[in-house]
Amino acid sequence: MQWPKKTAAHLSALALGAAMATALGVPGALAAAPLHPRVDELVAAKATASGQRLAAPAADAEFLRRAWLDFAGTIPSATQARQFIADPSPTKRAQLIGRLMAAPTFAERMAEVFNIQLMERNGDSEDWRGYLRAAFATNRPWDQMTREMLSPDFKDASLRGAGHFITRRLEKVGQQETDYPGLTRDVGRLFMGVDLQCCQCHRHLTVKEYKQVDFNGLFTVFSNARLQAAAGDYKTPWVQEGLMTNKYEFVSVLNQVKGSTGPRVPLGAEVPLPDPAKDPLWIVPPNTKTRSAGVPKFSALGELSRRMASPENPYFARNIANRIWWQFMGRGLVEPLDLHHAENPASHPELIDTLAKELVAHRYDLKWLVGELALTQAYQRTGVLPAGAPAAPVELFTAALERPLSAEQFLRAVLAALGEQERIVEGRGWEGLAGPRHTLKEFETTFLGALANAPREPELAVNPTLRAALFLRNNDRVQWLLERRRGNLVDRVASMTDTAAMADELSLAIFTRPAAAEEKAALATHLQRNAGERERALGRFAWAMISSIEFFTNH
Template sequence: MRWMLRINLAVLWLCIAAALSSFAAELPSPDLPIEQVIDQFVQQRLDAEKVVAAPQADDANLLRRLMLDVAGRIPTSEEAKPYVANGSAAKRVELVDRLLASPDFVWHQRNEFDRMLLPNKPNDGDFRKYLLWAVKENRSWEAMFRDMLVGDEADENRKPALTFIKSRARDLDDMLNDTAIVFFGVNVTCAKCHDHPLTPDWKQHHYFGMASFFSRTYVTKKNLLAERPFGEVKFKSKRKDDTKGEQTAKFEFLTGSIIDEPVVERSADDMKKIEETIKAAMQKDDAPPPEKPTFSPREKLVEVALRAEDNRFFARNIVNRVWDRFFGRGLVHPVDLLHAANAPSHPELLDWLATEFVARGWSMKSMHRMMMTSQAYRQSSKVDAVILAADPENAMV
């Protein structure tokens, strides 16, 4: 089995090397422990800017930081005294592992997810119950994304996850914007009326292409999430110099990938009957549930967002958000402006972390461990005037 692991790691590093080939920074050795890879990327940036890293935090302050970040509380004196007195070089990593395996981590991570995913509807009991279950089960971020966008009404554990979409289903803009910001680190709001004025990345067709994945979504009177089997999104630029006229949006992801919908011939009578069935389902408690369409735009969105050639937004976004939480500033700042006009502070590190995150099965706990065992995380927050002047925003770490 060990030789298979070495082969897989070699393949992984070849993939990372290919992904980072456009960057000038030296790729760390694949023999380095994960946390040292992070430190090498950080050190390369510091060296390039001729900035000296802050000293390492003392044991008491590091313990407090880890407890707050992982458990959501400060350490008790019974926890602090033996940790500070322990002279083992392995105690920091052992502490991280112990905290990540603790019930405190489960509850605190649930609360962090809740604030991120339902900021305008906090303390939704069923949704929080789902989040608690997902963290306890160490459910992958990829699986949680599926749960929240397409879910399974018949699965008691996963059903509450659909609150993410249901709570926004009455407003197409909310479904689109919140999904793009929370899961992809992208705010395309400024591309609704015209192409984005600040970056060439987002055109109007991107906004409405993403909107088309949600435009058929609705909630029945019985609070079941459903989709219409047909429906188009039309848009027109509000720029006076635009001569394209009204356009029909395609099912287009942020990367430019387009999903083709199979052609289904329906008569006018068939379409009328379907609309009547949907109307009844939305208005009557005793109406039969509508038939599930064979083509689901939301399912296709999840599919394209996770496939290897298109998952860079999904992977980079969550890595960047976790970095922002632990270091006080994302590798991309602000966290919802992941585009070419807002370059990462450490582009190679962001890509490497995203690639490693995917390779480790989208495990949130694994990503936490990678960051928390690094020297970069263990740096003191007390810096001298020289360091502060060179890096006032703490962008270089």
């Protein structure tokens, strides 16, 4: 497999840019200068400078599985895999990406990605999920989403879900204090790529730029917000901001030096506080009779979120560009994702600058960025390392990196692979079957319980766990999926006779690729040895496939 000739690639990119622009709703003028060839130039230049070869393009099957997992959150059927592999069109990859990104499942998938990244398995809410889905379905710009999350309008039914990011983090757990420092840290990490935790008590000991004032400038904004229960106009828990007229004072535990700050975007400028002598302080003054706390004119959350989600704040665009790159390429250009600073340069400094700059020029259009990354050779390379050379450092992106499947992706993929999607997801096809009817809810609870990380533990890498291994080996529902049942994969394959064809069907359904000769031979031997109980033997063969690392990762 070769990349198309350079001129052809650029031409087809232009044509596709236009095709995708229509699909994605991007103005034609912007789509006319695609980003992906520049990305590839920068990646190739760095690899060459480091004396490393780039891996070959991914085979069609490898690309197909990757694209489906990334853009639809699941894997294609065996039939879809056969069709794609057989399709002779030279532009079929870009067409597939365009199709998958235009489907409603793309917004669902993006909502899921951002739910996992932003909430880190720390509590869910229907409103929150609904907000994310609607935002991605309408391709809302990331700066707008950020303002909606950090300065939420709790009275607007379509926006209040965004407030879950803050309200969930302010819920009291047991006897612990309200976790304002945790919320402060998360805002820095997730929206700016700076983990300021150490700076709560002193300047950062290893990062020069992170100062105590940076943590506390954020902290004073969030600790001014009180969590309130749903009541009256508020259908969800909400936060009420207090009057803020004084700077927040702190002391360094290292040298006892005092400092103070008003609200502040970390590593940026301080927001001036209202002057009680001149400025009117209240929109609605407090009322002791009605016990209303009042609405201050100065909203620290509003001021902060406006200034944070702005081109004036370079960390904002770099953080999201880096996180999107990480999501689709398997490693951040800056690592760790939440440690952007001068002495921790990106693996490709010019590339992160370009991504950030272009994202600002495209008004924080994440769908545009995702579409461009999907068209890069970097995204479309094989994960198989070039033969005869030691593995290149991962940060060179010379071959595709393996990425974790989320528990949600794993569940959808396993249901699709084993042919139980219709029964479990749609609730159809149960007529005449013995045994209990299983529900999607039940499967989600079980699979997330076994495969998702613990709350607040970011899901950043492929992470085989003992819990997952025991689950795949012994769980009742996993076993249920592998029993022969009308129309499922084991049923379909059991009714075939040619073992080579059976191996292909299993492999296309589960791995999205034809079976290798070695695997065909293994199936033949396995069936011969278990001639008396063919269906159960097929179930075990399928188990070995869904329990393998090939199925467990997005590669």
